[in-house]
Amino acid sequence: MRGALTGREFGMGPSIPLMISVEDVRAAEERIKGRVRRTPLLEAGPSTFFKLEYAQHAGSFKTRGMFNQILAAGPIPPAGVVVASGGNAGLAAAYAAGRLGVPAEVFVPETAPPVKVAKLGKLGARVTQVGAEYAEAAAASAVHAEQTGALFLHAYDDPGMVAGNGTLGLELLDDLGFDTVLVAVGGGGLAAGVAAALADRPVNVVGVEPENCPTLRGALDAGAPVDVPVGGVAADSLGARRIGLLPYQIMVLTGMASLLVDDPAIVEARRRLWDDYRIVVEHGTAAAYAALTSGAYRPADGERVVVLLCGANTNPGDLA
Numbered sequence: 001m002r003g004a005l006t007g008r009e010f011g012m013g014p015s016i017p018l019m020i021s022v023e024d025v026r027a028a029e030e031r032i033k034g035r036v037r038r039t040p041l042l043e044a045g046p047s048t049f050f051k052l053e054y055a056q057h058a059g060s061f062k063t064r065g066m067f068n069q070i071l072a073a074g075p076i077p078p079a080g081v082v083v084a085s086g087g088n089a090g091l092a093a094a095y096a097a098g099r100l101g102v103p104a105e106v107f108v109p110e111t112a113p114p115v116k117v118a119k120l121g122k123l124g125a126r127v128t129q130v131g132a133e134y135a136e137a138a139a140a141s142a143v144h145a146e147q148t149g150a151l152f153l154h155a156y157d158d159p160g161m162v163a164g165n166g167t168l169g170l171e172l173l174d175d176l177g178f179d180t181v182l183v184a185v186g187g188g189g190l191a192a193g194v195a196a197a198l199a200d201r202p203v204n205v206v207g208v209e210p211e212n213c214p215t216l217r218g219a220l221d222a223g224a225p226v227d228v229p230v231g232g233v234a235a236d237s238l239g240a241r242r243i244g245l246l247p248y249q250i251m252v253l254t255g256m257a258s259l260l261v262d263d264p265a266i267v268e269a270r271r272r273l274w275d276d277y278r279i280v281v282e283h284g285t286a287a288a289y290a291a292l293t294s295g296a297y298r299p300a301d302g303e304r305v306v307v308l309l310c311g312a313n314t315n316p317g318d319l320a
Helices: 022-032 062-072 088-100 114-122 134-148 159-175 189-197 215-222 245-253 263-277 283-293
Strands: 041-045 048-052 081-084 104-108 126-129 151-153 180-184 204-210 257-261 305-309
Touching (some): 022 159, 022 189, 048 159, 088 104, 088 114, 114 126, 189 204, 204 283, 257 263, 257 283
Protein backbone atom coordinates (compact mmCIF):
# COMPACT_ATOMS: atom_id res chain seq x y z
CA MET A 1 0.00 0.00 0.00
CA ARG A 2 1.47 3.36 -1.04
CA GLY A 3 1.47 6.59 0.93
CA ALA A 4 -1.76 7.91 2.40
CA LEU A 5 -3.79 10.71 0.87
CA THR A 6 -5.34 13.30 3.16
CA GLY A 7 -8.65 14.97 2.45
CA ARG A 8 -8.82 18.11 0.29
CA GLU A 9 -5.14 18.00 -0.73
CA PHE A 10 -5.90 17.69 -4.43
CA GLY A 11 -8.02 19.74 -6.80
CA MET A 12 -10.00 19.57 -10.00
CA GLY A 13 -8.32 19.21 -13.38
CA PRO A 14 -8.18 21.78 -16.17
CA SER A 15 -11.34 23.45 -17.45
CA ILE A 16 -11.78 21.35 -20.60
CA PRO A 17 -15.14 20.01 -21.82
CA LEU A 18 -15.77 16.42 -20.78
CA MET A 19 -16.55 13.71 -23.33
CA ILE A 20 -19.48 12.74 -21.08
CA SER A 21 -21.27 15.81 -19.76
CA VAL A 22 -23.61 16.26 -16.83
CA GLU A 23 -26.37 16.65 -19.44
CA ASP A 24 -25.50 13.19 -20.83
CA VAL A 25 -25.85 11.72 -17.35
CA ARG A 26 -29.18 13.46 -16.83
CA ALA A 27 -30.41 12.11 -20.18
CA ALA A 28 -29.40 8.61 -19.03
CA GLU A 29 -31.31 9.18 -15.80
CA GLU A 30 -34.47 9.88 -17.79
CA ARG A 31 -33.85 6.90 -20.09
CA ILE A 32 -33.52 4.33 -17.30
CA LYS A 33 -36.09 5.81 -14.92
CA GLY A 34 -38.35 3.13 -13.49
CA ARG A 35 -36.00 0.34 -14.58
CA VAL A 36 -33.36 0.63 -11.83
CA ARG A 37 -33.53 0.98 -8.07
CA ARG A 38 -32.80 4.20 -6.26
CA THR A 39 -30.39 2.74 -3.73
CA PRO A 40 -30.23 3.99 -0.13
CA LEU A 41 -27.57 5.72 1.93
CA LEU A 42 -26.43 4.45 5.32
CA GLU A 43 -24.79 6.72 7.87
CA ALA A 44 -21.74 4.76 8.99
CA GLY A 45 -20.23 7.38 11.30
CA PRO A 46 -20.34 11.09 12.11
CA SER A 47 -19.07 12.07 8.63
CA THR A 48 -19.03 8.75 6.76
CA PHE A 49 -21.78 7.36 4.57
CA PHE A 50 -22.23 4.20 2.52
CA LYS A 51 -24.07 4.30 -0.81
CA LEU A 52 -25.68 0.85 -0.88
CA GLU A 53 -25.51 0.28 -4.62
CA TYR A 54 -24.87 -3.42 -4.10
CA ALA A 55 -28.65 -3.60 -3.57
CA GLN A 56 -29.17 -2.68 -7.25
CA HIS A 57 -30.92 -5.14 -9.59
CA ALA A 58 -28.50 -7.96 -10.50
CA GLY A 59 -26.29 -7.03 -7.56
CA SER A 60 -24.19 -4.15 -8.90
CA PHE A 61 -24.12 -0.63 -10.31
CA LYS A 62 -23.55 -1.98 -13.82
CA THR A 63 -27.29 -2.50 -14.29
CA ARG A 64 -27.61 1.27 -14.66
CA GLY A 65 -25.06 1.43 -17.45
CA MET A 66 -26.31 -1.66 -19.26
CA PHE A 67 -29.89 -0.43 -19.40
CA ASN A 68 -28.70 2.91 -20.73
CA GLN A 69 -26.33 1.35 -23.26
CA ILE A 70 -29.04 -0.94 -24.68
CA LEU A 71 -31.81 1.69 -24.70
CA ALA A 72 -29.56 4.30 -26.34
CA ALA A 73 -28.53 1.91 -29.13
CA GLY A 74 -31.86 1.93 -30.97
CA PRO A 75 -33.26 -1.22 -32.60
CA ILE A 76 -31.55 -4.38 -31.32
CA PRO A 77 -30.42 -6.96 -33.91
CA PRO A 78 -32.15 -10.37 -33.94
CA ALA A 79 -28.99 -11.93 -32.46
CA GLY A 80 -29.50 -9.80 -29.36
CA VAL A 81 -26.62 -8.51 -27.24
CA VAL A 82 -23.23 -9.89 -26.28
CA VAL A 83 -20.93 -8.81 -23.48
CA ALA A 84 -17.68 -9.90 -21.86
CA SER A 85 -17.49 -9.80 -18.12
CA GLY A 86 -15.73 -10.89 -14.99
CA GLY A 87 -19.29 -11.48 -13.81
CA ASN A 88 -21.06 -8.25 -12.85
CA ALA A 89 -21.35 -6.69 -16.31
CA GLY A 90 -22.71 -9.96 -17.60
CA LEU A 91 -25.26 -10.17 -14.82
CA ALA A 92 -26.34 -6.59 -15.48
CA ALA A 93 -26.58 -7.17 -19.23
CA ALA A 94 -28.53 -10.39 -18.74
CA TYR A 95 -30.94 -8.68 -16.36
CA ALA A 96 -31.47 -5.64 -18.61
CA ALA A 97 -31.80 -7.75 -21.76
CA GLY A 98 -34.30 -10.02 -20.06
CA ARG A 99 -36.46 -7.09 -18.98
CA LEU A 100 -36.28 -5.63 -22.49
CA GLY A 101 -37.04 -8.96 -24.15
CA VAL A 102 -33.82 -9.44 -26.12
CA PRO A 103 -31.41 -12.44 -26.14
CA ALA A 104 -28.10 -12.11 -24.29
CA GLU A 105 -24.84 -14.05 -24.51
CA VAL A 106 -22.17 -13.51 -21.88
CA PHE A 107 -18.50 -14.41 -22.22
CA VAL A 108 -16.73 -14.85 -18.89
CA PRO A 109 -13.27 -16.12 -17.94
CA GLU A 110 -12.94 -19.70 -16.77
CA THR A 111 -11.92 -18.21 -13.42
CA ALA A 112 -15.26 -16.41 -12.93
CA PRO A 113 -16.79 -17.20 -9.53
CA PRO A 114 -19.33 -20.05 -9.75
CA VAL A 115 -21.89 -17.91 -7.91
CA LYS A 116 -21.84 -15.41 -10.78
CA VAL A 117 -21.93 -18.04 -13.53
CA ALA A 118 -24.90 -19.76 -11.89
CA LYS A 119 -26.80 -16.50 -11.56
CA LEU A 120 -26.21 -15.69 -15.24
CA GLY A 121 -28.00 -18.88 -16.16
CA LYS A 122 -30.90 -18.05 -13.85
CA LEU A 123 -31.25 -14.68 -15.58
CA GLY A 124 -31.65 -16.44 -18.92
CA ALA A 125 -28.33 -15.64 -20.53
CA ARG A 126 -26.28 -18.05 -22.57
CA VAL A 127 -22.85 -18.33 -20.92
CA THR A 128 -19.54 -19.07 -22.64
CA GLN A 129 -16.40 -19.42 -20.53
CA VAL A 130 -13.14 -18.52 -22.29
CA GLY A 131 -9.60 -17.90 -21.04
CA ALA A 132 -8.11 -17.15 -17.67
CA GLU A 133 -8.96 -13.44 -17.41
CA TYR A 134 -11.37 -10.78 -18.61
CA ALA A 135 -9.27 -9.66 -21.60
CA GLU A 136 -9.46 -13.10 -23.21
CA ALA A 137 -13.22 -13.28 -22.75
CA ALA A 138 -13.51 -9.78 -24.22
CA ALA A 139 -11.61 -10.76 -27.35
CA ALA A 140 -13.84 -13.81 -27.86
CA SER A 141 -17.00 -11.77 -27.36
CA ALA A 142 -15.90 -9.23 -29.99
CA VAL A 143 -15.39 -12.04 -32.51
CA HIS A 144 -18.84 -13.42 -31.67
CA ALA A 145 -20.45 -10.01 -32.21
CA GLU A 146 -18.79 -9.65 -35.61
CA GLN A 147 -19.85 -13.12 -36.70
CA THR A 148 -23.46 -12.95 -35.52
CA GLY A 149 -24.31 -9.26 -35.77
CA ALA A 150 -25.18 -9.08 -32.07
CA LEU A 151 -24.93 -5.69 -30.38
CA PHE A 152 -21.61 -5.59 -28.52
CA LEU A 153 -21.97 -4.14 -25.04
CA HIS A 154 -18.78 -2.92 -23.41
CA ALA A 155 -18.43 -3.50 -19.69
CA TYR A 156 -16.93 -0.06 -19.04
CA ASP A 157 -15.42 1.76 -22.06
CA ASP A 158 -18.61 3.06 -23.68
CA PRO A 159 -20.35 6.46 -23.47
CA GLY A 160 -23.74 4.93 -22.71
CA MET A 161 -22.26 2.71 -20.00
CA VAL A 162 -20.38 5.57 -18.36
CA ALA A 163 -23.35 7.96 -18.46
CA GLY A 164 -25.70 5.33 -17.07
CA ASN A 165 -23.34 4.57 -14.20
CA GLY A 166 -23.09 8.29 -13.52
CA THR A 167 -26.76 8.41 -12.51
CA LEU A 168 -25.58 7.08 -9.16
CA GLY A 169 -23.77 10.39 -8.66
CA LEU A 170 -26.95 12.37 -9.34
CA GLU A 171 -28.73 10.38 -6.63
CA LEU A 172 -25.99 11.30 -4.19
CA LEU A 173 -26.43 14.99 -4.97
CA ASP A 174 -30.16 14.72 -4.30
CA ASP A 175 -29.72 12.87 -1.01
CA LEU A 176 -26.70 14.36 0.73
CA GLY A 177 -24.22 17.18 1.07
CA PHE A 178 -20.72 15.68 0.89
CA ASP A 179 -17.10 16.46 0.07
CA THR A 180 -15.52 13.24 -1.18
CA VAL A 181 -16.54 9.98 -2.84
CA LEU A 182 -14.35 6.87 -2.61
CA VAL A 183 -14.96 4.48 -5.49
CA ALA A 184 -13.31 1.24 -6.56
CA VAL A 185 -11.63 1.27 -9.99
CA GLY A 186 -11.27 -1.64 -12.40
CA GLY A 187 -12.06 -0.72 -16.00
CA GLY A 188 -13.07 2.72 -14.76
CA GLY A 189 -16.69 2.96 -15.93
CA LEU A 190 -18.15 3.68 -12.50
CA ALA A 191 -15.56 6.15 -11.28
CA ALA A 192 -15.65 8.03 -14.59
CA GLY A 193 -19.45 8.18 -14.59
CA VAL A 194 -19.58 9.52 -11.06
CA ALA A 195 -16.83 12.04 -11.87
CA ALA A 196 -18.77 13.23 -14.92
CA ALA A 197 -21.99 13.58 -12.92
CA LEU A 198 -20.22 15.64 -10.24
CA ALA A 199 -17.89 17.61 -12.54
CA ASP A 200 -19.63 20.92 -11.94
CA ARG A 201 -19.65 20.51 -8.16
CA PRO A 202 -16.85 21.12 -5.60
CA VAL A 203 -16.60 17.40 -4.83
CA ASN A 204 -13.56 15.10 -4.94
CA VAL A 205 -13.88 11.65 -6.52
CA VAL A 206 -11.04 9.37 -5.43
CA GLY A 207 -10.29 6.13 -7.26
CA VAL A 208 -9.28 3.19 -5.07
CA GLU A 209 -7.70 0.15 -6.68
CA PRO A 210 -5.95 -3.03 -5.59
CA GLU A 211 -2.18 -3.06 -5.78
CA ASN A 212 -2.55 -6.23 -7.87
CA CYS A 213 -4.84 -4.58 -10.50
CA PRO A 214 -3.64 -0.94 -10.71
CA THR A 215 -5.21 0.12 -14.01
CA LEU A 216 -5.63 3.81 -13.15
CA ARG A 217 -2.26 4.17 -11.43
CA GLY A 218 -0.57 2.42 -14.35
CA ALA A 219 -2.22 4.77 -16.82
CA LEU A 220 -1.42 7.89 -14.79
CA ASP A 221 2.22 6.83 -14.49
CA ALA A 222 2.47 6.08 -18.23
CA GLY A 223 0.40 9.00 -19.45
CA ALA A 224 -2.04 6.68 -21.25
CA PRO A 225 -3.90 3.41 -20.64
CA VAL A 226 -1.46 0.50 -20.50
CA ASP A 227 -1.69 -3.20 -19.70
CA VAL A 228 -1.08 -4.01 -16.04
CA PRO A 229 -0.70 -7.32 -14.20
CA VAL A 230 -3.98 -8.80 -13.00
CA GLY A 231 -4.26 -10.83 -9.81
CA GLY A 232 -5.25 -10.86 -6.17
CA VAL A 233 -8.48 -11.22 -4.24
CA ALA A 234 -10.42 -8.58 -6.21
CA ALA A 235 -9.52 -9.73 -9.72
CA ASP A 236 -12.97 -11.24 -10.38
CA SER A 237 -14.59 -7.79 -10.38
CA LEU A 238 -11.67 -5.34 -10.81
CA GLY A 239 -9.61 -7.52 -13.13
CA ALA A 240 -9.52 -5.46 -16.31
CA ARG A 241 -6.07 -5.63 -17.90
CA ARG A 242 -6.14 -1.91 -18.70
CA ILE A 243 -8.37 1.02 -17.91
CA GLY A 244 -10.83 2.14 -20.59
CA LEU A 245 -9.73 5.05 -22.75
CA LEU A 246 -12.92 7.05 -22.21
CA PRO A 247 -12.91 6.57 -18.43
CA TYR A 248 -9.23 7.47 -18.30
CA GLN A 249 -9.79 10.70 -20.22
CA ILE A 250 -12.59 11.72 -17.87
CA MET A 251 -10.48 10.87 -14.83
CA VAL A 252 -7.59 13.00 -16.09
CA LEU A 253 -9.83 15.96 -16.93
CA THR A 254 -11.44 15.87 -13.48
CA GLY A 255 -8.12 15.45 -11.66
CA MET A 256 -9.00 12.12 -10.08
CA ALA A 257 -6.49 10.73 -7.59
CA SER A 258 -5.56 7.04 -7.40
CA LEU A 259 -5.05 5.19 -4.13
CA LEU A 260 -3.66 1.67 -3.94
CA VAL A 261 -4.69 -0.82 -1.25
CA ASP A 262 -3.21 -4.27 -0.74
CA ASP A 263 -5.03 -7.59 -0.50
CA PRO A 264 -4.87 -7.88 3.32
CA ALA A 265 -6.45 -4.43 3.64
CA ILE A 266 -9.24 -5.40 1.22
CA VAL A 267 -9.95 -8.65 3.06
CA GLU A 268 -10.02 -6.82 6.40
CA ALA A 269 -12.34 -4.10 5.07
CA ARG A 270 -14.74 -6.72 3.70
CA ARG A 271 -14.73 -8.53 7.04
CA ARG A 272 -15.37 -5.28 8.93
CA LEU A 273 -18.31 -4.41 6.69
CA TRP A 274 -19.81 -7.73 7.72
CA ASP A 275 -18.86 -7.60 11.40
CA ASP A 276 -19.84 -3.96 11.98
CA TYR A 277 -22.77 -3.46 9.59
CA ARG A 278 -23.83 -6.94 8.43
CA ILE A 279 -23.07 -5.86 4.85
CA VAL A 280 -21.89 -8.56 2.44
CA VAL A 281 -19.95 -7.30 -0.59
CA GLU A 282 -17.36 -8.47 -3.08
CA HIS A 283 -13.68 -7.97 -2.43
CA GLY A 284 -13.56 -5.41 -5.25
CA THR A 285 -16.30 -3.40 -3.58
CA ALA A 286 -14.53 -3.59 -0.23
CA ALA A 287 -11.47 -1.96 -1.80
CA ALA A 288 -13.21 1.43 -1.58
CA TYR A 289 -13.79 1.02 2.16
CA ALA A 290 -10.24 -0.28 2.60
CA ALA A 291 -9.00 3.21 1.74
CA LEU A 292 -10.51 4.37 5.05
CA THR A 293 -9.91 1.35 7.26
CA SER A 294 -6.26 1.04 6.22
CA GLY A 295 -5.52 4.77 6.52
CA ALA A 296 -4.71 5.11 2.82
CA TYR A 297 -7.22 7.96 2.82
CA ARG A 298 -7.43 10.21 5.87
CA PRO A 299 -10.37 12.63 5.83
CA ALA A 300 -9.85 16.17 7.02
CA ASP A 301 -11.71 17.35 10.11
CA GLY A 302 -15.39 17.61 9.27
CA GLU A 303 -14.96 16.18 5.77
CA ARG A 304 -18.04 14.23 4.71
CA VAL A 305 -17.04 11.07 2.85
CA VAL A 306 -19.22 8.71 0.84
CA VAL A 307 -17.99 5.17 0.19
CA LEU A 308 -19.60 3.56 -2.84
CA LEU A 309 -20.42 -0.07 -2.06
CA CYS A 310 -21.04 -1.10 -5.62
CA GLY A 311 -21.40 -4.89 -5.86
CA ALA A 312 -22.39 -7.94 -3.84
CA ASN A 313 -22.17 -10.90 -6.20
CA THR A 314 -20.00 -12.96 -3.90
CA ASN A 315 -19.94 -16.13 -1.88
CA PRO A 316 -20.52 -15.08 1.74
CA GLY A 317 -19.34 -18.41 3.12
CA ASP A 318 -15.94 -17.07 4.20
CA LEU A 319 -17.46 -14.29 6.32
CA ALA A 320 -18.89 -16.50 9.07
